[in-house]
Amino acid sequence: MDRNAPIGVFDSGIGGLTVAREIMRQMPKERMVYFGDTARLPYGSKSQETILRYSRQIIRFLISKKVKAIVIACNTASAYALETVEKELDIPIIGVIRAGAKTAVNATRNGKIGVIGTEATISSGIYTDVMTRMRPGIEVTAKSCPLFVPLVEEGLRHDSVTDEIASRYLSVLKGRFVDTLVLGCTHYPLIRSTVGRIMGEDVTLVNPAYETAIELKNLLEEKGLSCCTDGEAHEKYKFYVSDLAEKFTVFATSILPDDVKRTEKINIEDY
Numbered sequence: 481m482d483r484n485a486p487i488g489v490f491d492s493g494i495g496g497l498t499v500a501r502e503i504m505r506q507m508p509k510e511r512m513v514y515f516g517d518t519a520r521l522p523y524g525s526k527s528q529e530t531i532l533r534y535s536r537q538i539i540r541f542l543i544s545k546k547v548k549a550i551v552i553a554c555n556t557a558s559a560y561a562l563e564t565v566e567k568e569l570d571i572p573i574i575g576v577i578r579a580g581a582k583t584a585v586n587a588t589r590n591g592k593i594g595v596i597g598t599e600a601t602i603s604s605g606i607y608t609d610v611m612t613r614m615r616p617g618i619e620v621t622a623k624s625c626p627l628f629v630p631l632v633e634e635g636l637r638h639d640s641v642t643d644e645i646a647s648r649y650l651s652v653l654k655g656r657f658v659d660t661l662v663l664g665c666t667h668y669p670l671i672r673s674t675v676g677r678i679m680g681e682d683v684t685l686v687n688p689a690y691e692t693a694i695e696l697k698n699l700l701e702e703k704g705l706s707c708c709t710d711g712e713a714h715e716k717y718k719f720y721v722s723d724l725a726e727k728f729t730v731f732a733t734s735i736l737p738d739d740v741k742r743t744e745k746i747n748i749e750d751y
């Protein structure tokens with residue numbers, strides 16, 4: 481395997497850019513191919529069967545781009561597809577859940593952890609399972625927040641509507657006195673300040689994107705796959721989507737450290 485090959489990162493859309501951003505920050509030499517499934521978003525309200533089918537198609541696409549490792553930068557796809565697809569691949573693949581769970585378990589002081597995510601992620605129970613396996617006896621309160629994704633997508637990150645909805649969703653977690661809260665959906669780090677204000681400064685917010693980038697870095701080092709050359713900026717990162725390339729480009733430019741020059745639309749059903 482070529483250690484200078486790109487890392488493949490995928491999500492149901494723009495949310496995984498929060499993971500891509502961390503990889504860019506922590507591993508500035510690495511090349512990346514990002515795919516956002518903007519035509520078929522949201523994944524958070526779909527069945528496991530559908531999410532697995534979508535994930536397999538995207539993995540075939542990324543492999544056609546000769547990636548050396550894959551990051552499922554989507555909590556929902558990590559919850560429903562990772563365990564199956566990792567058995568089918570001969571390159572390393574990681575999701576975002578284990579890293580976030582581990583950080584939360586290490587961060588909690590009172591043993592009460594909250595998790596917020598899409599309906600699919602929360603009903604999979606995966607965060608609760610992983611965290612209670614890591615530390616039996618902890619109390620996990622999980623709450624789906626289905627309106628957060630459309631609010632972020634509509635550009636209402638700093639809006640009173642988002643404040644109001646967040647207060648309603650988060651009241652159950654406050655009532656359970658959680659001292660640590662996992663932002664278990666790719667979009668939620670983008671409303672971190674709102675969530676933090678409502679939960680209060682004593683609650684530690686865990687962004688799995690940050691920890692996932694650390695896990696990836698360690699994995700690449702361990703497998704001798706860390707990149708060792710500097711690439712040209714214009715070809716270092718490539719962005720593909722299944723729909724609305726222009727909209728993606730604007731959003732990606734607003735959250736990534738460098739401007740995104742171009743996003744290519746592909747037909748993911750061909751893979």
Ligand code: DGL
Pocket residue numbers: 491492493495496521522523524525553554555556557597598601629664665666667
């Ligand atoms: N990327 C998804 C996740 O992290 C959120 C958006 C969606 O529902 O597709 O769960």
